Amino acid sequence: MGDDNTFRILVATDNHLGYLEKDPIRGNDSFITFEEILQHAKNLEVDFILLGGDMFHDNKPTRQTLYRTMELLRTYCFGNRPVNIEILSDQSINFATKFGTVNYEDPNFNIEIPIFSIHGNHDDPAGDGGLASLDLLAVTNLVNYFGKNDNIDDVTVYPILMRKGDTKVSIYGMGNIRDERLYRTFQQKKVKLMRPIEARDEWFNIFVIHQNRVAHSPKNYIHEVMLDNFLNFVVWGHEHECMITPQISSVGKYYIMQPGSSVATALSEGESKKKHVGLLEIRGDKFRLTPIPLKTTRPFIMEEIILSTEDVDPNDTEAVTELLASKVEEMIEKANSETENTLGMKPLIRLKVEYTGFTALNPQRFGQRFVGRVGNPNEILLYYKKRSAPKPKDKTDR
């Protein structure tokens, strides 16, 4: 597939491996979809996989999560198909291990699908030695971990310079840094993206970043205006809503692609959107992005009901319960019919209930009747009042 001059890159992010791993219903979700992503990479015969951080949900993944991850990587990333990407930069600067090479160039390992990943806020380096879980995947040669920052007050990013035929791609990686801190570092012009002297304008420049894109407070996000204008393409991790189609930046010439998480870690609006990963093809200074819908993500239907607009007596608890229950039944029906639920997964159902003038039901008790039919029986209902806040804030955990 592809030709000798076209990069084929599978782009994904926020796999959150190990998310809810003890949950009897949803415990395997993160692994199932990560495996689907690896299968796509294999089937599409991509040159490599590019991940945008939060590969692991917990900074200290359980032994079982580490094991399952390593097992999947060993299953899918090894093989005899040659890797046709040549790396031109100093690999010992790009990658974190003492072995100092990209994994597929180590003659002792037979890698077919290299993975390149930065860290996110969930799996950042911590503790003695400043090691991230990704370092364990790097030292065992399963992943090429890049974008590790030694000094977050003065960040110099040396790109991975790659060539395939006559196409040249540079990848700048910046693992997550606390947003307020990075904001300041940007303001002080202490974020430097190093550019090759040679053929400076012939590179297709990709920036992989894992930060807030949406402002939660004035200085805890990264604004597009802060990014260098020589960039061509930004892979934005951390934001879990899938916005797979690259959007041209409002301020620069580059495109931004936000793959979103491969597993919903919050029952929020953004997470209920259809999830995709992307096949990014680059030839010279042109790119094409083909969205790949994920088939194994758990169906997730989110709707809203405003009780005061319904024809129901606020004092008739039973009638209110039945109203909400029939709404939930509809949503389950919708989840099971409209989505391709190939694995027969119990859907996530989230109903926001505006209940001004009404009494809230006990959500756990309400959920009882849907046990065995939905993936989140205890969290179906989310009560809110329009008066107190214009929009209900979901708990998000990106």
Add this chain to the structure above:
Amino acid sequence: MGDDNTFRILVATDNHLGYLEKDPIRGNDSFITFEEILQHAKNLEVDFILLGGDMFHDNKPTRQTLYRTMELLRTYCFGNRPVNIEILSDQSINFATKFGTVNYEDPNFNIEIPIFSIHGNHDDPAGDGGLASLDLLAVTNLVNYFGKNDNIDDVTVYPILMRKGDTKVSIYGMGNIRDERLYRTFQQKKVKLMRPIEARDEWFNIFVIHQNRVAHSPKNYIHEVMLDNFLNFVVWGHEHECMITPQISSVGKYYIMQPGSSVATALSEGESKKKHVGLLEIRGDKFRLTPIPLKTTRPFIMEEIILSTEDVDPNDTEAVTELLASKVEEMIEKANSETENTLGMKPLIRLKVEYTGFTALNPQRFGQRFVGRVGNPNEILLYYKKRSAPKPKDKTDR
């Protein structure tokens, strides 16, 4: 080295990687000596390394300990020298991963020195999925983990059957099981070592075990009489005292070799003995064991003083202090001159003080004056009274 019919096996045990890793003086000891062992294996061009358990000190090793271990294994175990051992048994039964082969037969990995290891009590399988740290080394193909028991009340051991030229070796592995429990299983004749039907008597049979050998109470150890008589050689892990020369069993025809730990995890008599690993060579039904003294272990001098037999006034604290201090000086001198302390390591000094009729000094305060000169300044003195117990019990942690 060696010939086409002679197995060459480096045997070691109880590496306790990560032991005291936060200690500013001794923090690297376990890794330094483990690296020395790997170097011996490389220099001696052994066919493989056989480990007897407790590779890790903590059941949940820190990320740094896991990382350093993986880094060492990747550095030493890979390479182009061919492995000339053929495995005849069903590898999917012998080894724990779904990949179902010994590491050097996986075509995607270029292994030069395979390691075979059972688990000990320090690094046994635990938690969800019953995974041990060794499983992480197995799934990344760094170690061949064997001797994992699914049912400790009914233990069936399928040996790894190996052939090199016309020599046949079978290795029975039994990872640590709580002693009392295993004692009972043995008593109930529920420990079965499976023997090949074919050429049943042509095998050199090795048993690798990690249990108490010394009785601490009537049923919390394994007695030699309990072991099968068809065995030729037992590698006994867990006991940290180095008894590298194989001893013929008091009850059977087999030999027992107790390599001892490669790092002292207790300031006890047994741990103060010179430490070795062993080169085990097997040809037909004959074996030869060559002890390999370890050069990097921290010098450890242990002596005893009985204050009542010394010419010192029990009420003259200063004189007692000086007496003990001069004794410690002698021991330091001895440690630095008698042992080959190639790395210039600060020695471990342990002085047992029988103090009947005397007052004990504060050991921490006493140790102050030796800070910078010994490896264990706070634990030099161990007070005991002959009356209360015939021999002082060291705290051991095997």
